[in-house]
Amino acid sequence: MERxxxxxxxxxxxxxxxxxxRDKTGLPLRYLDMLWHKPDRTNITRKEFDAGLAQWLxxxxxxxxxxxxxxxxxxxxxxxxxxxxxYPLEVCLAGAQERVGKEREDMPWTExxxxxxxxxxxxxxxxxxxxxxxxxxxxxxxxxxxxxxxxRKAANAFLLGMAAPALIL
Numbered sequence: 707m708e709r710x711x712x713x714x715x716x717x718x719x720x721x722x723x724x725x726x727x728r729d730k731t732g733l734p735l736r737y738l739d740m741l742w743h744k745p746d747r748t749n750i751t752r753k754e755f756d757a758g759l760a761q762w763l764x765x766x767x768x769x770x771x772x773x774x775x776x777x778x779x780x781x782x783x784x785x786x787x788x789x790x791x792x793y794p795l796e797v798c799l800a801g802a803q804e805r806v807g808k809e810r811e812d813m814p815w816t817e818x819x820x821x822x823x824x825x826x827x828x829x830x831x832x833x834x835x836x837x838x839x840x841x842x843x844x845x846x847x848x849x850x851x852x853x854x855x856x857x858r859k860a861a862n863a864f865l866l867g868m869a870a871p872a873l874i875l
Contacts, residue, residue, distance in 0.1 A: 714791030715831040717802030721812035724771035737812040738772025745814040787851040
């Protein structure tokens with residue numbers, strides 16, 4: 707496991723899981739939100755985003771955290787492992803609400819409220835994005851380790867079962 711994707715509904719805890727996975731594996735962690743968003747709450751262009759993502763994918767080892775469905779297929783082609791946090795809606799809504807007001811390493815600003823548009827994105831995720839993610843996971847399952855967790859308990863159990871990276875002296 708050298709090139710890893712962590713995907714799932716906003717609020718599922720992708721970034722928290724990705725950080726724990728980074729700590730267990732020693733793989734460098736990249737956040738798609740940090741690539742796409744600027745600190746002033748604007749975005750870079752799609753061309754800039756695609757160029758930055760291509761740079762990341764060209765590296766030999768990484769964890770990439772984030773959905774960005776438009777770019778999922780090329781990321782799946784490049785990865786050797788995927789973790790899909792496929793949690794219930796209530797868990798994702800609560801997770802997104804809980805991070806309001808908290809500084810995060812995966813976002814270039816601190817959210818000051820639960821944006822209604824973002825909340826709607828979460829409400830629509832199961833209908834608009836989940837089917838395509840599952841379809842692509844099925845399409846690219848060959849030669850990849852694919853883990854789909856339906857609750858945090860299963861994801862945490864997986865992480866607990868992993869050995870920490872060896873210390874190189």
